[in-house]
Amino acid sequence: MPELPEVETVRTGLEKLIVGKSIENITHDWEKSFPNDPASVSQFAIGSRITAAKRRAKVLLIELSSNYTLMTHLKMTGQLVYVGNERFGAGHPNDSLINKLPDKSTRVTIKFTDGSNLFFNDQRKFGWMKLLPNELVSEEPFMQKVGPEPLEIEFTDKIFVQRVRRRKNSNIKAVLLDQTVLAGVGNIYADESLWSAKIHPATIVKDMSDKQLKLLHHELLAVLKLSIEKGGSTDRNYVNAEGKKGSYIDFAKVFRREGKPCSRCGATIEKTRVAGRGTHLCPTCQKH
């Protein structure tokens, strides 16, 4: 669920909430969620200060004053939630998530010297947080092969078309989900952008025109930008760094709207399987 807009929203929150804080201690309850050498953790994380919160694709890069980075992937159910000292503070009802943490899904707890905490919660344990020297971050296999950031100005429609066409025999949905083609798109924004561009998700790339692909590029950027504006999509688990949900799902045209009318033509939205994923589409607007 956390895709580019969700991870970017978390990043913005972390930048505001934890940059400048010093780490007092880190604990974890699941090895794969925090697979780091304890000696490195005590030497390069404990006692360090958070200097920046960056993002590349769906990966968060929390930089430390020791020139190490806490590289974090939320995968499907990961959450990074900051909890300050005032648990029952203004704007937070007693039953809000931040008053319940840590809970049974808390995998890693980063305690700061001022008594506040950053909790890495992850129900399904697919996510991870690993400590690396800054210079080794770009050496990670994923970072080596991941494609360009779609919202960077250099990512033109020409480059989009060029990169998508490398996968000429695949269906367009699989290509949008391929992180080596472009970074950050997941199931929600693949479905939403294909609806916007009136393209059937199972369309094979070689059967598509440049005009169609350029339109898809345009619609994808619009969808990603709108979602960032709305704080991302909360389908099930996603919350931002303050434990709050995003509202993009209220603006979604097809995702989780199966059985409901298409806002463009009135036909009933369908759910099917494309590229091994649950796929939402309008059977009338999105023809092969």
Add this chain to the structure above:
DNA sequence: CACTTGACCTGTCCGC
């Protein structure tokens, strides 16, 4: 090589 499928996990929902 290009492309597809299964594994990693837990919680929820649906049918019997």
Add this chain to the structure above:
DNA sequence: TGCGGACAGGTCAAGT
């Protein structure tokens, strides 16, 4: 009510 199975969907490894 309880129980099995399908499903959720990001990424990597293994398969065709």
